[in-house]
Amino acid sequence: MTHFLNLPVFLRYSLQALVIALLALATSPARAEFMGAGTIFGASNCTWPTGVEMTRARYRAAEADGGRGSAVTLNFAVGGVNTYNFYTNLTPSRVWRRAAGRSIWGTFGIMRTRPLVRVLQRQYADSTSAAQMQNAPNVYLRMRIRNFNGEPGCAVTVALTMNRLN
């Protein structure tokens, strides 16, 4: 019994399991992943960005993906990556959702000040109707992100146009 409480060993094995799970994810297409690109703008209190930025994006929607939570990954035109993971759906709401944030610029980093995300709009790419994520062929996702890019106090708006992957 006690060896199960050996934390380093436990961590090592659970990390192995995680790595295997991630490899499986990489080899089988996600069921509700969207990919596209868009803009980052409306920065306040940010070192970067200062103006309008282009970014590539991926979005995994919790609704159609077996309850593994939602995830948004931004791959900036200037280089660098942010990824935001949520326990919840990204249904538009006034709520500030807590996210786990990670970034890669010079190296991998965990955002120590938790990002907070308000989903402003989630519609179809060419209409203002709310997107039904179970079967939406595409999506326009607009969010306000606080503590963006690991910089406490920095807030931006992100607007993304993405297509469902199959």
Place this chain on the structure above:
Amino acid sequence: MNGSKHQAHLNAQFSAFTGMALAAGLAVATPAHGFAEYLGGGYIRMSDACTPYGWTGTHQVMVRLEPQGVDANPADITQMSLLFGTGTMAVRLNLDRGIRHSYTPTQATYVWNGPWTPDAPTMTFAFSPNGTWPLAGGVELRGVHAIIDNFNEHAGCSAHFYANLRRG
């Protein structure tokens, strides 16, 4: 946008964010004063007719647009670049006949290996009335939607293009 003094200050204050500070320096490629430029992105979805040419599925694309007639921009030239992960298409269009019209670029340059500028481009853009007209002006183009035929000069290859843009 960032003078070197300002940059040094940023580096000192946010030493943990050197990558970000570098990005701030890289991100500054704005048009001359008075010109209107939009930046954004979206995706291009290929039709089955494109498969023989090696194009399938969905492609991420970033977009730069200089719409004609907006502010100091030329009245009869719209410039648009489609930045794919693997190459670039840049076109000049004259969108002088409204949204319900199919436009052939007056000039198109494709950069995959070398630059290629065909004498008479065959690629066409038909913008959807359900989407945002590229010359609409304003601070944001919510959803530009075009059907691109003869994509990349490939006869019969049709693709759907969707993007949202923001004025830079």
